[in-house]
Amino acid sequence: MSTSTAPFDAIVVGARCAGASTAMLLARRGHRVLLVDRSRFPSDLRLSTHLVWQPGVARLERWGLREQVARSGCPPIVEGTVDFGDFVLTGRVPPAGDVEEAYAPRRRVLDTILVEAAVRAGVELWDGCTVDGLLTDGDERGEPRVTGITGRTGGRTRVTASAPVVIGADGMRSVVARLVDAPAYLERPALNGTWFSYWSGLGLPHSTLYVRPYRTVAANPTNDGLTVVGLNCPVDEFRRHRSDVGGFVTRTVEECAPELADRLRSGTREERWSGAAVPSFFRRPSGPGWALVGDAGYVKDPCTAQGITDAFSSAELLAEAVDDALRGRRGWGEALSGYQRRRDEAAMPMYEFTYAQSSLEPPPPEMRELLASLAGDPDAASGFFGVFAGTVPVQALFGAPEPASSAA
Numbered sequence: 001m002s003t004s005t006a007p008f009d010a011i012v013v014g015a016r017c018a019g020a021s022t023a024m025l026l027a028r029r030g031h032r033v034l035l036v037d038r039s040r041f042p043s044d045l046r047l048s049t050h051l052v053w054q055p056g057v058a059r060l061e062r063w064g065l066r067e068q069v070a071r072s073g074c075p076p077i078v079e080g081t082v083d084f085g086d087f088v089l090t091g092r093v094p095p096a097g098d099v100e101e102a103y104a105p106r107r108r109v110l111d112t113i114l115v116e117a118a119v120r121a122g123v124e125l126w127d128g129c130t131v132d133g134l135l136t137d138g139d140e141r142g143e144p145r146v147t148g149i150t151g152r153t154g155g156r157t158r159v160t161a162s163a164p165v166v167i168g169a170d171g172m173r174s175v176v177a178r179l180v181d182a183p184a185y186l187e188r189p190a191l192n193g194t195w196f197s198y199w200s201g202l203g204l205p206h207s208t209l210y211v212r213p214y215r216t217v218a219a220n221p222t223n224d225g226l227t228v229v230g231l232n233c234p235v236d237e238f239r240r241h242r243s244d245v246g247g248f249v250t251r252t253v254e255e256c257a258p259e260l261a262d263r264l265r266s267g268t269r270e271e272r273w274s275g276a277a278v279p280s281f282f283r284r285p286s287g288p289g290w291a292l293v294g295d296a297g298y299v300k301d302p303c304t305a306q307g308i309t310d311a312f313s314s315a316e317l318l319a320e321a322v323d324d325a326l327r328g329r330r331g332w333g334e335a336l337s338g339y340q341r342r343r344d345e346a347a348m349p350m351y352e353f354t355y356a357q358s359s360l361e362p363p364p365p366e367m368r369e370l371l372a373s374l375a376g377d378p379d380a381a382s383g384f385f386g387v388f389a390g391t392v393p394v395q396a397l398f399g400a401p402e403p404a405s406s407a408a
C-alpha cells in the first residue's frame with residue numbers, strides 16, 4: 001500500500017456492515033471507491049450480538065449475499081419464543097418480502113462476506129490502515145470542504161488519498177465525525193448494559209428471549225454450533241458487576257430463566273465475556289465533502305437488535321444520494337440533505353420504541369394484558385415479533401411515537 005495520487009470518487013472509512021455495503025453499492029454503480037479500515041479481514045467485532053432481522057437479510061438477498069450467509073453454517077432463525085414468566089409467546093416473524101428467516105452470523109463471517117463483495121465489485125481495500133486526519137480545501141457554508149484522508153499503516157507508513165466525498169462508516173466513536181465536528185441531536189444516555197458470551201452444547205431449538213422486570217436474557221444460534229447468550233440489566237448494575245460478570249450472569253439467569261440456566265450448566269462457555277452500554281443519538285450525517293453512515297451517524301440501544309439492519313438501509317440511501325451527486329443529477333447539498341431526511345424518517349419510530357424498551361421497565365398492566373392475550377395464538381404473536389424485527393410498523397401495535405424535535 002502506498003500514497004495514492006489518482007483521486008477516487010469516494011473514500012469510505014470503516015469496512016463493516018455500513019462501510020463495506022456503501023462501498024460495494026457505489027462500486028456496483030461504476031464509481032472508483034477506496035475502502036479503509038484499521039482492522040485486517042477476516043476480523044471479529046467483539047461488541048455485537050449480531051442478530052440480523054428479516055429486513056436486513058432481505059437486503060443481503062437483494063445484494064446477492066444471502067446465500068453466502070446461509071452457507072456459512074449459521075443456522076436460520078425462523079421461530080422464536082418470548083417468555084414473560086407467567087405467559088409465553090411463540091411464533092414467527094412476518095416475512096420481509098419472501099425472506100422468512102433471520103440470522104445471527106458472527107461478525108467475522110458477515111463483515112468478511114461484505115468486504116469480499118466490495119472488492120469483487122472493484123473497491124480498493126486498504127485494511128490495516130488507521131485514518132487519523134482529513135484533507136480540506138477552501139470553505140463552504142462556513143465549514144472547510146473535506147477533500148481526502150490521511151492515515152498510517154501498521155508499518156507506520158503515512159498515506160493520503162483524495163476524493164470529492166469522504167464517508168465515515170467508522171462506528172459510534174467515529175473519527176470522521178469528530179474531525180468534522182458533526183453536531184449530534186436527540187442525544188440520550190444509556191439506560192442498560194449488555195453482558196454476553198458464547199456457549200457450545202446448549203441444544204436450544206430456536207431463538208429465545210426471557211423478559212423480566214429490569215432484565216432480559218436472549219439466546220440465539222450462531223456459527224460453529226455456538227449460541228450467543230446475552231443479559232441486559234440497568235446500566236448501574238451493569239457497571240457494578242464488572243469485576244464478577246460470570247457470577248452475576250449465572251445468578252441472574254438462574255432467577256429469570258431456570259431452564260436456560262440448566263442448559264448453561266451442561267454446556268461450555270467457549271469465549272470470554274464482552275459487554276457494552278450504548279447511548280442513543282443521531283449525528284448530522286453530511287457536510288461539505290463528507291457524509292456519515294451506520295453507527296457513525298445514528299446509534300441506539302442494541303436491545304431491539306436494529307444496528308446492522310439500519311446500517312444496511314442507510315448504506316442504500318447514501319449510495320443512491322452520492323451516486324446522484326457524482327453523476328450531476330442533483331447537487332451535493334440537495335442529495336445529502338435528502339439522505340438525512342430519508343434516514344431520519346425511516347429511523348425515528350424504531351428509535352423512540354427502542355429507547356422506551358431500553359429502560360427494561362415492566363410493561364404497563366394494559367400492555368401486559370394485551371400481550372398475554374396473544375399467548376397460544378402464534379399468528380397474533382407474530383405481529384408482536386414483527387415490530388421488533390421491523391416487518392410490522394411500530395405504530396401498528398404501540399401507537400405513534402412522540403414527535404421528535406431538534407434535528408440539527
Ligand SMILES: Cc1cc2nc3c(=O)[nH]c(=O)nc-3n(C[C@H](O)[C@H](O)[C@H](O)COP(=O)(O)OP(=O)(O)OC[C@H]3O[C@@H](n4cnc5c(N)ncnc54)[C@H](O)[C@@H]3O)c2cc1C
Binds near residue numbers: 018174
Ligand atoms: C453489545 C452490543 C450488541 C449488539 N447487538 C446487535 C444485534 O444483535 N443486532 C444488530 O443489528 N446490531 C447489534 N448491535 C449494533 C451493531 O453492532 C452496530 O449497529 C453495527 O456494528 C454498526 O456497524 P458500522 O459498520 O456502522 O460500525 P462498526 O461495526 O462499529 O464498524 C466500524 C469500523 O470502522 C473501523 N474504524 C474505526 N475507526 C477507524 C479509523 N480511524 N480508521 C480506520 N478504520 C476505523 C473499525 O475498525 C470498524 O471495523 C449491537 C451493539 C452492541 C454494542
